[in-house]
Amino acid sequence: MPIATATAAKRRILIVDDDAQLCEFLTEVLQHAGYDTVAAASGDEALQVVAAGEPDLALLDITMPGMTGLELAARLKAETSVPFMFLSAVEDAESARQAAAHGAVGYLVKPVDAARLMPAFEAGLARADDIRQLRRTEANLNAALAAGRETSLAIGLLMGKFQTDRNTAFEVLRDHARSSRRKINEVAEQLLAAEETLNGLHAGFASRISKGKS
Template sequence: MSKGKILVVDDDRLVLATLSYGLTQAGFDVIDADNGDDAILLAREHRPQLALLDIRMEGLTGFDVAAYLREYLQTPFMFLSAFADEATVTKVKELGAVAYLVKPLDISQIVPAVEAAFARATPPAAPPTAATAASAVAPAATGSEVPATLDITALAVGVLMHRFSLPRDEALARLLSLASADGHSVPEQARRLVDAVELLARPGKG
């Protein structure tokens, strides 16, 4: 029986593979991503119970992903990062992470921390109040539509940066060019791009 569904995000492929394998062996159902853009798309599709996030990544950072998970999916998250400076720690606290682990750590240390984070993130069920009952039947984001309040242009720029290995200014220029060529506004073109990437990210059937 699975201990729970966890989203693991790290732009270092070796670290990602090690985490994914170790957590799978420990009994977790693992969804992995090597960038923040794919992480958000996968989180929206699979609705994990917890996310384990690297912080510093090209495009959307772990902080960006955490903010989205908190705001739109109410998904608890923890960080695994090589950085422990004061500004980073302050931001981690502001976002409300359930745990903050500093690299290097091996998987034998990470698994207990993840199990503890799951315990903190999923407390024993309590009698529902009117507020919790309302939130349970009214998720913040449903279906395949990106919430309008999300900065869809920034998300699309991050996708282009990752897919084509572009710096941010060149990715934005490409988005503007695509919008002009197709006769769309920039936000509309950005939404079309994000929707297309999400469609391609879905697992094939057959």
């Protein structure tokens, strides 16, 4: 049982570089450290790998024939949630600036040795985890705020229609949700949608009556 759990917890790393020897070296070092790896020799191949299942982190060579690492990073950022760090043969301020501008969580300069690779890699992976958690928290918060806003609107609607106070309107809405075994925000959404439909029908009737009088 512990072995299965450990295997399930392994992080999957995508290595993208047209240098087969470097890919082999990075694969060996990362697998020795307990990570699962998959290698791609081009940007197109990398996108195919990601489409089959997003890795936890991608290591991207900046300079590759065809699709460059920067172009691949732009695709990953726009189309996926895969965090990435760059591998570059050049160590200069402009390369680092471009990496940061593309949203990289780390930057490694070739030639890469194991002593420098693992600290930089693990720091990048930790930053990727922090970003992923922030996005998850933001998504949950936005969902909660949206649900709360819809519920508040539904309560206001009930108060106006039935000339009742806020607490009574909330309790009726909550009791109805419980009796139908649904979430209160789902009932609120349905109520608001029904009101919108009724308003649309009312406008249609009013228009027909107005035309009939004229």
